[in-house]
Amino acid sequence: MAHLITDECISCGACAAECPVDAIHEGDGKYEVDANKCIDCGACEAVCPTGAIKAE
Template sequence: MAYKITDDCISCGSCAATCPVEAISEGAEHYEIDADKCVECGACAAGCPVSAIEAP
């Protein structure tokens, strides 16, 4: 199960910049994680300034 970006996301892009497998992209309302690409490393959650990313 992949990490999930919540509605608390402010669309700053810091999570996408830290993802080593490029699993994060800008979605319609906020950034989204491609569950098929996510390797559950946690880099995105560590880099989120508003704690908008939940662990699987």
């Protein structure tokens, strides 16, 4: 199960820098998780300053 980045994202990039499989990329107005690459490790969720990343 991949993680989902909500509209609370402030596009700081902390999640992308922490992702061990490069599954997070800047999208239109917020970052997005590539569900095909996500290994559900939760590293991104732990570093998000706004709590915008949730398990899908």
